[in-house]
Amino acid sequence: MIKKRVAIILAAGKGTRMRSRLTKVLHPLLGRPLLSYPMDASRGAGVDEVVAVVGHGGDDVKAAFEGAALSFATQSEQLGTAHAVLSAKELVGSAAGVALILSGDVPLIRPDTLSALLEAHQSSSRRVTLLSMVPDDPTGYGRLIYENGSLVGVVEERDANEKERELTEVNTGTYAVDLPWLWDALERIGRDNEQGEYYLTDIIGIAAKEGGAGAIKLKDNDEAMGVNDRVQLARAQMLMRERINGELMLSGVTFEDPSSAWVEPMVTIAPDVTIGSNVKLCGATKIGEGATIGQGSVITDSAIGEAAEIKPYSVILEAAVSPSAKIGPFAHLRPGARVGEEARVGNFVEVKNSILHKGVKASHLSYLGDSEIGEGTNIGAGTITCNYDGFNKFKTNIGQGAFIGSNSSLVAPVEIGDGATVGAGSIITSKVEAGALGVSRAKQRNIPGWKRPVKREG
Ligand code: UD1
Ligand code: CA
Numbered sequence: 001m002i003k004k005r006v007a008i009i010l011a012a013g014k015g016t017r018m019r020s021r022l023t024k025v026l027h028p029l030l031g032r033p034l035l036s037y038p039m040d041a042s043r044g045a046g047v048d049e050v051v052a053v054v055g056h057g058g059d060d061v062k063a064a065f066e067g068a069a070l071s072f073a074t075q076s077e078q079l080g081t082a083h084a085v086l087s088a089k090e091l092v093g094s095a096a097g098v099a100l101i102l103s104g105d106v107p108l109i110r111p112d113t114l115s116a117l118l119e120a121h122q123s124s125s126r127r128v129t130l131l132s133m134v135p136d137d138p139t140g141y142g143r144l145i146y147e148n149g150s151l152v153g154v155v156e157e158r159d160a161n162e163k164e165r166e167l168t169e170v171n172t173g174t175y176a177v178d179l180p181w182l183w184d185a186l187e188r189i190g191r192d193n194e195q196g197e198y199y200l201t202d203i204i205g206i207a208a209k210e211g212g213a214g215a216i217k218l219k220d221n222d223e224a225m226g227v228n229d230r231v232q233l234a235r236a237q238m239l240m241r242e243r244i245n246g247e248l249m250l251s252g253v254t255f256e257d258p259s260s261a262w263v264e265p266m267v268t269i270a271p272d273v274t275i276g277s278n279v280k281l282c283g284a285t286k287i288g289e290g291a292t293i294g295q296g297s298v299i300t301d302s303a304i305g306e307a308a309e310i311k312p313y314s315v316i317l318e319a320a321v322s323p324s325a326k327i328g329p330f331a332h333l334r335p336g337a338r339v340g341e342e343a344r345v346g347n348f349v350e351v352k353n354s355i356l357h358k359g360v361k362a363s364h365l366s367y368l369g370d371s372e373i374g375e376g377t378n379i380g381a382g383t384i385t386c387n388y389d390g391f392n393k394f395k396t397n398i399g400q401g402a403f404i405g406s407n408s409s410l411v412a413p414v415e416i417g418d419g420a421t422v423g424a425g426s427i428i429t430s431k432v433e434a435g436a437l438g439v440s441r442a443k444q445r446n447i448p449g450w451k452r453p454v455k456r457e458g
Contacts, residue, residue, distance in 0.1 A: 004049070004097030005118065006179070007042035010084045011035055011104030012055030012075040017229040023057025024227070025104040026064055029237045030244075031264040031282050033064055034227060037107035037240075040265075043069075044111025045118060047100055051088045080197030081173075082189045089183050097179040098122060101200070105227045107236050108243075109174065113223055120216045121176035127185075127207035130154075131174040133218040141170035142201050144215060151215055152208040154201035158194040169215070171201060172224035181210075240265075256295070276312065294328060302333070305341070319351075322358075340375070354385075357400070369393075371410075374400030374418065382407040399434060 015024025025035035039050050054061045055075045062072050075087040085101060092099065098121060100114060113131070121129035130151075132144055142154040143164050154171045155164050177185075182203070189202045207213035218224055227233045244265060245258040252271030255261050262280040263269070269287045276295035283301035287293065291304050294312035303320045304310060310321070311328035318335035321327055325343045336353035339345055343356045346363035354368045357375040362368060364381035370393050371385050383404050385396040394412035398404070402416050405424030416422065417434030425441040432438035 007047040045114035081200035082198035126212040132215040143167040153205040371396035377402040380406035
């Protein structure tokens with residue numbers, strides 16, 4: 001029989017030390033709320049269901065995770081970790097299975113570690129298996145107590161005697177527990193301790209008498225690092241960056257300076273991509289094989305094609321760049337920009353909601369908004385699509401093989417046919433037919449022998 005595996009993530013605490021209006025588990029780590037990390041790690045370990053126990057800022061947490069595969073139990077008063085878990089009883093139900101219990105503020109826990117914990121638990125006859133570690137400094141953690149080699153309890157730092165405080169193996173706050181035994185055990189826990197709280201750790205003592213308790217040791221202690229303040233948040237983020245960038249390097253990505261590159265967890269990068277220093281890749285960005293991302297570029301929720309070249313300091317948001325296109329330096333692609341194969345968007349060019357077909361060149365100083373530009377067309381320096389009358393947005397359509405002279409204003413809605421030419425400096429307000437020249441600038445006149453004004457004496 002396959003038993004149900006449920007993750008219960010404790011996230012009702014206040015997070016006072018964050019000194020923030022924002023609930024602790026919503027603070028972003030590499031662009032994603034803290035809580036999403038233990039949630040994804042549990043999913044990665046194959047749990048069927050994830051329940052988050054929320055309290056402080058609970059409504060905000062629910063709103064932030066709307067639509068996610070996650071349900072919420074509310075603990076309105078924070079009476080301790082056992083009480084928190086018990087709040088999930090109704091949602092989880094009384095079916096047989098295993099509960100994986102973890103903290104919402106421990107973001108570095110790996111799916112493999114949780115799988116190993118579940119595995120170790122399910123291949124034993126124990127009631128509880130907890131994840132322990134031996135840190136450099138055990139201060140503040142609950143200590144594991146063994147008798148004749150068996151785990152018989154966990155004693156909190158504040159309740160421990162001097163001898164117990166010398167113990168070095170501690171509780172990480174991550175457990176695999178039999179269901180429905182858990183509920184019965186929790187209901188028998190009291191609050192007779194230094195903090196007057198219902199301690200989840202008391203299930204160890206109960207389990208020891210009713211089928212057994214045990215522990216497996218964490219290999220990389222950083223995984224259990226809790227985030228209680230913004231210094232720890234920054235440190236956890238740095239470790240997560242190291243982890244992500246390290247995995248990417250091993251998969252074939254070159255980083256010019258891995259310590260300064262920011263790659264968020266949902267980003268995917270193909271082999272033979274080169275990432276410059278201070279690059280930021282955010283959201284669901286995808287980078288194709290052999291692409292180059294130049295120094296200081298910021299790319300969010302965008303797709304960059306194979307062998308595309310993003311030159312330094314380009315900013316790209318919700319846009320798509322086709323293979324072998326060249327962008328930047330200092331280009332700005334905004335939502336809905338689609339740049340075709342081998343197209344070129346050069347310095348100080350802004351593109352929004354526009355399709356630039358294959359081989360289009362817009363090399364300098366332009367604004368292209370709400371437009372479609374046909375294959376091979378050349379957009380001269382300083383070309384502006386005047387798409388906005390202060391109220392409505394209009395479209396500019398430019399055909400294939402057209403040539404737009406420098407410093408032209410294309411007042412939308414307007415159409416420029418295939419192979420048409422627009423003279424430099426023109427203000428185009430009506431259609432230029434295919435193959436025609438549209439020019440609308442004042443005719444030049446020269447006045448011979450012109451005397452420049454001179455400075456008057458006295
Ligand atoms: C807990 C363990 C301790 C372990 C340590 C690891 C207990 C009694 N002790 O102590 O053995 O070494 O974690 O970090 O469990 N929470 C709620 N509701 C509550 C209380 C807590 O949701 O009423 C949540 C917190 O938001 C947090 C987690 O549970 O995410 C752990 O609570 P915390 O108070 O930090 O426990 P510790 O004192 O660190
Ligand atoms: Ca804690």
